[in-house]
Amino acid sequence: MTGFDEDDAFEGAVSLSHQAMAARPTPYLDGLNPSQREAVEALDGPVLMLAGAGTGKTKALTCRIAHLMNTNRARPNEILSVTFTNKAAREMKNRIGTLLGGAIEGMPWLGTFHSVCVKLLRRHAELVGLKSSFTILDTDDQIRLLKQLIVAANMDEKRWPARQLAGLIDGWKNKALTPEKVSGGDTAAFDNRGSELYAQYQARLRALNAVDFGDLLLHMVTIFQTHPDVLSQYQRWFKYILVDEYQDTNVAQYMWLRLLAQGHRNICCVGDDDQSIYGWRGAEVGNILRFERDFPGAKVVRLEQNYRSTEHILAAASGLIQGNEGRLGKTLWTAVEGGEKLRLIGHWDGEEEARWIGEEIEALSRGTRGMKPFDLNAQAILVRASHQMRAFEDRFLTIGMPYRVIGGPRFYERLEIRDAMAYFRLAITPEDDLAFERVINQPKRGLGNKAQQNIQITARENGVCLLDGARILLQQGGISGKGAGQLRQFVANVDRWHDVIMDASPATAQSPAGDEDDLFEVLEDAVPPAHDHAHLRLAEEILEDSGYVAMWQNDKTPEAPGRLENLKELIKALEQFENLQGFLEHVALIMDNESKEEDAKVTLMTLHGAKGLEFPVVFLPGWEDGLFPSQRSMDESGLKGLEEERRLGYVGITRAEDVCYVSFAGNRRVYGQWQSQFPSRFIDELPPSHVEVLTPPGLNGGGYGMQTLGSQIDDRVAKADVYNSPGWRRLQSRGTQPQTPKTPNGIKPDTIEFDVGERVFHKKFGYGHVAGQDGDKLVVDFEKGGGQKKLIAAYVVAAEEAGDVPF
DNA sequence: ATGGGGACAGTTTTT
DNA sequence: CTGTCCCCAT
Numbered sequence: 105m106t107g108f109d110e111d112d113a114f115e116g117a118v119s120l121s122h123q124a125m126a127a128r129p130t131p132y133l134d135g136l137n138p139s140q141r142e143a144v145e146a147l148d149g150p151v152l153m154l155a156g157a158g159t160g161k162t163k164a165l166t167c168r169i170a171h172l173m174n175t176n177r178a179r180p181n182e183i184l185s186v187t188f189t190n191k192a193a194r195e196m197k198n199r200i201g202t203l204l205g206g207a208i209e210g211m212p213w214l215g216t217f218h219s220v221c222v223k224l225l226r227r228h229a230e231l232v233g234l235k236s237s238f239t240i241l242d243t244d245d246q247i248r249l250l251k252q253l254i255v256a257a258n259m260d261e262k263r264w265p266a267r268q269l270a271g272l273i274d275g276w277k278n279k280a281l282t283p284e285k286v287s288g289g290d291t292a293a294f295d296n297r298g299s300e301l302y303a304q305y306q307a308r309l310r311a312l313n314a315v316d317f318g319d320l321l322l323h324m325v326t327i328f329q330t331h332p333d334v335l336s337q338y339q340r341w342f343k344y345i346l347v348d349e350y351q352d353t354n355v356a357q358y359m360w361l362r363l364l365a366q367g368h369r370n371i372c373c374v375g376d377d378d379q380s381i382y383g384w385r386g387a388e389v390g391n392i393l394r395f396e397r398d399f400p401g402a403k404v405v406r407l408e409q410n411y412r413s414t415e416h417i418l419a420a421a422s423g424l425i426q427g428n429e430g431r432l433g434k435t436l437w438t439a440v441e442g443g444e445k446l447r448l449i450g451h452w453d454g455e456e457e458a459r460w461i462g463e464e465i466e467a468l469s470r471g472t473r474g475m476k477p478f479d480l481n482a483q484a485i486l487v488r489a490s491h492q493m494r495a496f497e498d499r500f501l502t503i504g505m506p507y508r509v510i511g512g513p514r515f516y517e518r519l520e521i522r523d524a525m526a527y528f529r530l531a532i533t534p535e536d537d538l539a540f541e542r543v544i545n546q547p548k549r550g551l552g553n554k555a556q557q558n559i560q561i562t563a564r565e566n567g568v569c570l571l572d573g574a575r576i577l578l579q580q581g582g583i584s585g586k587g588a589g590q591l592r593q594f595v596a597n598v599d600r601w602h603d604v605i606m607d608a609s610p611a612t613a614q615s616p617a618g619d620e621d622d623l624f625e626v627l628e629d630a631v632p633p634a635h636d637h638a639h640l641r642l643a644e645e646i647l648e649d650s651g652y653v654a655m656w657q658n659d660k661t662p663e664a665p666g667r668l669e670n671l672k673e674l675i676k677a678l679e680q681f682e683n684l685q686g687f688l689e690h691v692a693l694i695m696d697n698e699s700k701e702e703d704a705k706v707t708l709m710t711l712h713g714a715k716g717l718e719f720p721v722v723f724l725p726g727w728e729d730g731l732f733p734s735q736r737s738m739d740e741s742g743l744k745g746l747e748e749e750r751r752l753g754y755v756g757i758t759r760a761e762d763v764c765y766v767s768f769a770g771n772r773r774v775y776g777q778w779q780s781q782f783p784s785r786f787i788d789e790l791p792p793s794h795v796e797v798l799t800p801p802g803l804n805g806g807g808y809g810m811q812t813l814g815s816q817i818d819d820r821v822a823k824a825d826v827y828n829s830p831g832w833r834r835l836q837s838r839g840t841q842p843q844t845p846k847t848p849n850g851i852k853p854d855t856i857e858f859d860v861g862e863r864v865f866h867k868k869f870g871y872g873h874v875a876g877q878d879g880d881k882l883v884v885d886f887e888k889g890g891g892q893k894k895l896i897a898a899y900v901v902a903a904e905e906a907g908d909v910p911f
Numbered sequence: 912a913t914g915g916g917g918a919c920a921g922t923t924t925t926t
Numbered sequence: 927c928t929g930t931c932c933c934c935a936t
Contacts, residue, residue: 242926
């Protein structure tokens with residue numbers, strides 16, 4: 105049924121083993137520092153490699169794998185090595201190849217958790233009621249499915265949005281909870297119907313022969329737990345297990361690993377508790393903190409020598425992260441002395457911050473800052489939230505500074521690409537109802553809600569898929585004139601495409617193909633597939649015949665040309681695959697869009713996106729309480745959230761090789777509303793001796809808003825005691841530039857409390873009346889332009905005192 | 912069936 | 927201030 109014969113596969117692997125067997129010299133060990141070497145040479149038994157940022161983690165990991173093979177402990181296909189991202193997996197493959205002189209072709213079990221699980225699940229799908237040809241749904245499909253269930257359950261989809269349910273279900277799956285196992289407070293979730301809907305969703309997925317991302321792991325854990333024979337087979341097969349970014353594993357991944365490692369305990373987990381920043385999507389720092397308890401007798405190796413950043417940058421990062429409790433503890437050091445201190449600067453508002461950074465980037469690239477020039481590719485701006493990017497994009501567009509945004513919507517997530525792929529899915533599997541729904545009226549075929557509902561009903565009554573439902577409905581004449589012709593055409597098209605695919609590859613159309621056949625490729629010595637590009641022509645035909653291309657050609661909106669361009673890209677991407685199904689499988693798991701490094705551009709990305717990367721120059725803007733650390737994180741997860749934010753700051757700073765700038769603004773527009781901001785509490789935690797306070801050019805005496813702000817805030821906070829202490833105090837005391845008077849502009853530090861309705865004055869917004877209070881902010885109705893704004897009270901003066909405030 | 916407008920919400924993101 | 931989603935009028 106599955107088309108896989110495991111025994112053959114594994115025997116084949118045994119017979120293929122020779123070339124990796126001969127022991128070789130170990131030149132790769134020479135390039136390692138003592139702790140790296142220790143981590144590489146401790147091959148047997150549990151090992152925890154605590155690898156700080158920039159300490160050569162990948163080097164150690166890949167050397168370890170090379171060493172395992174070189175010492176004949178395992179063949180390439182007996183090593184299970186998991187990463188989180190495809191990028192990381194790719195990099196490891198490349199580096200192992202380099203280490204061993206390209207001698208090893210396949211490491212079939214080196215991949216992401218998800219891709220390894222797909223491979224496994226395809227072989228054992230029937231154990232969880234699936235066929236081996238199951239499809240992998242993405243978030244969009246997931247939401248659509250859930251919405252249907254919510255509506256079917258007679259729930260108000262406004263009050264109970266599918267997104268929220270999706271989040272809940274993902275959360276459960278991350279914790280390896282099947283619907284029956286959901287318990288405790290979770291039972292009350294989603295109007296007490298969460299687990300019920302979860303069960304329905306799982307049933308629906310099974311009926312569709314589909315899984316979502318979470319299922320890939322959950323199903324494998326279930327299989328391992330309920331089929332000891334299957335588990336022990338893999339426990340024996342995978343002689344060594346390596347895990348990258350262990351701090352990011354969730355409960356399901358953790359269980360999966362433990363189950364597999366239980367036998368021989370040859371597991372090496374690499375990670376850095378200080379870089380755990382994915383708690384919000386289920387990662388459990390606890391996994392790494394608990395490692396020694398889980399695997400008694402584990403060897404713990406710390407990689408602490410950093411090869412990336414200057415002393416000052418490392419010290420600043422270390423100072424910050426020391427504010428966290430419950431760390432495993434690690435201190436980064438570098439053999440290289442000197443370097444630039446971390447630079448700290450405040451600005452009046454977000455726009456000014458963007459302007460200043462733009463100018464600084466230019467200056468650095470021209471080498472006019474007393475350092476070697478840093479070209480634009482060497483510089484990055486790392487933000488907490490993607491909306492912060494906007495100010496920079498606006499600014500860079502006006503000054504014509506080339507920039508690149510990393511982490512926007514990825515290629516395969518774009519509407520037109522997803523539509524096109526739904527067409528492909530339908531051509532391959534006409535029973536794919538979700539694909540059918542997606543494209544049935546795309547382009548418009550006069551088949552609106554009513555018609556689609558009729559198709560649904562007919563399909564359900566006859567127990568067939570939507571395409572067949574449509575067929576029946578047409579026979580019955582259940583569709584009116586205009587739509588009928590179009591629908592007939594649509595059905596005929598899908599049939600024709602499907603026939604082409606079946607004719608081309610009757611075998612692969614039933615069993616999965618492509619990426620996950622790595623194992624067989626290894627075994628069969630990787631016969632390169634014949635590329636006759638028939639699927640390219642088919643793909644083009646599908647997009648043309650369906651009228652999809654025409655739809656965008658006729659579209660006059662500005663984004664239409666780009667979308668057509670993307671469709672062309674899509675066809676081009678197909679070239680690297682043998683057939684459409686191989687491509688879809690790849691896309692379902694890969695979803696990344698490696699754009700080639702063309703011209704020099706400044707990089708703009710989120711802190712999360714920057715993990716694992718490094719740049720000579722890094723700008724960290726928006727260090728303001730509420731933005732960073734994010735208010736939401738703190739509200740939702742309290743101290744845990746704050747600590748994760750702090751780790752995020754640590755990740756940010758440690759991205760920098762030579763120069764790191766931290767900045768904040770006193771005022772920022774949030775959702776169209778101006779708000780005053782406190783400097784981030786993290787600023788206060790930066791060790792002063794490694795920080796240089798900059799005076800922004802063009803602002804007298806070191807920052808208009810800042811100095812004013814400083815003295816005011818300090819006072820206010822002591823009273824309000826909302827936040828422990830903003831960084832300004834230290835910033836000010838360590839500042840080297842001339843200081844402005846403590847109470848400039850005649851504003852008295854103690855004018856903080858106002859009555860509702862009182863007339864007040866603000867330097868930027870003018871006169872207004874106090875409307876109330878929101879948390880620690882004052883809500884003021886301003887008289888001229890702008891209406892209500894939330895402000896820190898210290899910025900506001902009673903109107904009668906404002907008489908002599910100079911502007 | 913479709914598109915315009917009003918209501919509403921609004922981190923971080925991989926697979 | 928955006929962008930998204932849904933409802934309602936055409």
